[in-house]
Amino acid sequence: GESVGLHLPTLSVQEGDNSIINCAYSNSASDYFIWYKQESGKGPQFIIDIRSNMDKRQGQRVTVLLNKTVKHLSLQIAATQPGDSAVYFCAEKKAAGNKLTFGGGTRVLVKP
Amino acid sequence: EAGVAQSPRYKIIEKRQSVAFWCNPISGHATLYWYQQILGQGPKLLIQFQNNGVVDDSQLPKDRFSAERLKGVDSTLKIQPAKLEDSAVYLCASSLSPSNEQFFGPGTRLTVL
Numbered sequence: 300g301e302s303v304g305l306h307l308p309t310l311s312v313q314e315g316d317n318s319i320i321n322c323a324y325s326n327s328a329s330d331y332f333i334w335y336k337q338e339s340g341k342g343p344q345f346i347i348d349i350r351s352n353m354d355k356r357q358g359q360r361v362t363v364l365l366n367k368t369v370k371h372l373s374l375q376i377a378a379t380q381p382g383d384s385a386v387y388f389c390a391e392k393k394a395a396g397n398k399l400t401f402g403g404g405t406r407v408l409v410k411p
Numbered sequence: 412e413a414g415v416a417q418s419p420r421y422k423i424i425e426k427r428q429s430v431a432f433w434c435n436p437i438s439g440h441a442t443l444y445w446y447q448q449i450l451g452q453g454p455k456l457l458i459q460f461q462n463n464g465v466v467d468d469s470q471l472p473k474d475r476f477s478a479e480r481l482k483g484v485d486s487t488l489k490i491q492p493a494k495l496e497d498s499a500v501y502l503c504a505s506s507l508s509p510s511n512e513q514f515f516g517p518g519t520r521l522t523v524l
Contacts, residue, residue: 342515396508401453
């Protein structure tokens with residue numbers, strides 16, 4: 300399949316290590332944030348979301364942290380696996396309008 | 412459950428030609444979205460439908476892009492005439508309602524020469 304992006308920031312991580320992907324968002328009015336995973340040749344896939352009244356949310360092997368003071372979002376992946384290799388995007392949504400705005404992506408490469 | 416279907420998967424055209432993309436959303440999903448994803452960037456919303464009505468087309472270049480969802484199910488996105496900068500992946504997504512999770516199709520990769 301085609302590459303999602305050739306000039307994205309890249310995070311190389313050893314299999315089994317933890318990964319941290321960061322995202323800065325721009326709109327202080329946003330109240331809902333989502334992390335998506337996009338594999339080559341596929342559309343974005345929902346990973347985890349968080350509302351602005353929370354600062355942390357955990358899923359299966361993933362944790363999202365939200366720092367509203369500095370408008371920063373991070374995704375932590377525990378025990379990174381080869382199947383986690385993909386491009387990861389954060390997205391924000393305002394309460395009104397429900398329009399989803401995507402940020403720039405980060406490519407994660409898992410080394411065996 | 413079948414996902415969002417899109418066709419064709421790939422299309423190569425010359426500038427000034429026309430092209431159309433098709434999307435079949437998940438059954439029962441009232442909200443349908445078309446996004447443009449330029450290489451190296453996140454998807455950008457072009458148009459959002461609620462059933463067969465347009466909710467948001469503020470970022471759709473209306474001089475050359477058009478979209479319709481006549482019966483509130485399938486949708487087509489057309490570009491006429493295409494420009495070099497239209498080269499991108501065109502993603503279709505659907506959701507039960509605007510406040511529900513969006514599910515994305517595999518996209519159509521358009522190359523304009």
